[in-house]
Amino acid sequence: GAVVSQHPSRVICKSGTSVKIECRSLDFQATTMFWYRQFPKQSLMLMATSNEGSKATYEQGVEKDKFLINHASLTLSTLTVTSAHPEDSSFYICSAEDGTTNEKLFFGSGTQLSVL
Amino acid sequence: GEDVEQSLFLSVREGDSSVINCTYTDSSSTYLYWYKQEPGAGLQLLTYIFSNMDMKQDQRLTVLLNKKDKHLSLRIADTQTGDSAIYFCAERAAGNKLTFGGGTRVLVKP
Numbered sequence: 001g002a003v004v005s006q007h008p009s010r011v012i013c014k015s016g017t018s019v020k021i022e023c024r025s026l027d028f029q030a031t032t033m034f035w036y037r038q039f040p041k042q043s044l045m046l047m048a049t050s051n052e053g054s055k056a057t058y059e060q061g062v063e064k065d066k067f068l069i070n071h072a073s074l075t076l077s078t079l080t081v082t083s084a085h086p087e088d089s090s091f092y093i094c095s096a097e098d099g100t101t102n103e104k105l106f107f108g109s110g111t112q113l114s115v116l
Numbered sequence: 117g118e119d120v121e122q123s124l125f126l127s128v129r130e131g132d133s134s135v136i137n138c139t140y141t142d143s144s145s146t147y148l149y150w151y152k153q154e155p156g157a158g159l160q161l162l163t164y165i166f167s168n169m170d171m172k173q174d175q176r177l178t179v180l181l182n183k184k185d186k187h188l189s190l191r192i193a194d195t196q197t198g199d200s201a202i203y204f205c206a207e208r209a210a211g212n213k214l215t216f217g218g219g220t221r222v223l224v225k226p
Contacts, residue, residue, distance in 0.1 A: 006158065032212065043204065043216045044159075093158050097212065103147060103166075105214060107159035 003027055004096045006108025013084055014116055021079045021111045023094030030096035033077040034105070035069060038091040050077045074099075084115040120207055122217035129225050134192040136220045138205035141186060145207040148181060149214065150190045153202045162190070162203075200224045 003026040013019050023033055031052050036044040048069050049057045056069035066088075068080040077096075081088055093110040119141045128134045140148070145167050151159040165172045165179045165188075172179045178191040188205055202221050206214040 004158075034214070043218045044214075046213055046215075049213065095159075095214075103164065104161060105149070105208075106161060107151070109158040110156070112156065 004106045004108040010112045012114045018082045023077045025075045025096040028098045029074040031099045032097045034095045036093045086115045089115045120217040122220045126222045134195045136190045138188040140207045142209045145209045147208040149206045151204045
């Protein structure tokens with residue numbers, strides 16, 4: 001199946017720093033990518049929808065200035081957690097929609113962010 | 117709004133069949149998905165079904181969809197220890213967004 005690569009898989013940072021997470025579709029073009037957040041033993045909560053070449057659409061309650069999303073190409077979307085605080089610690093997962101089939105949504109392996 | 121619910125936990129013996137159930141509320145769902153998540157990992161797409169179908173089989177996996185009752189199930193035949201994981205159902209509706217259930221933790225006992 002299609003592969004979505006997410007990097008880094010784990011990051012530990014100091015409070016106040018910014019962290020960038022990359023999401024790449026390796027063998028297909030993804031016009032749309034999604035960013036999710038998952039707390040321990042909980043389900044995935046959609047944070048934002050990222051469309052190539054346009055501004056991301058954020059879900060209610062998600063701070064767009066806090067979580068910057070850039071979808072500069074058909075294979076890459078980035079999520080930057082700005083001025084991270086301990087409450088931002090979470091598991092972040094991206095997914096990408098295969099534009100040719102429009103049916104399947106593939107997920108990256110996730111990024112565990114720990115803010116000290 | 118959309119709401120997807122699953123039971124929290126399922127315990128099954130190796131070799132038996134597992135059935136994971138899911139209910140959803142959005143009647144405009146286009147596709148329904150089943151994903152598997154192992155500890156510390158992302159989500160692996162297992163299978164999916166279009167909303168105008170009532171059954172889909174893929175090797176050991178059988179998906180049943182009752183659109184009238186908005187009920188989805190995943191049956192895993194001959195469950196193996198490697199099937200132990202959390203299973204999420206998700207519905208895809210307007211805007212192509214996925215709404216996930218809370219996940220069902222499946223424990224396979226030898």
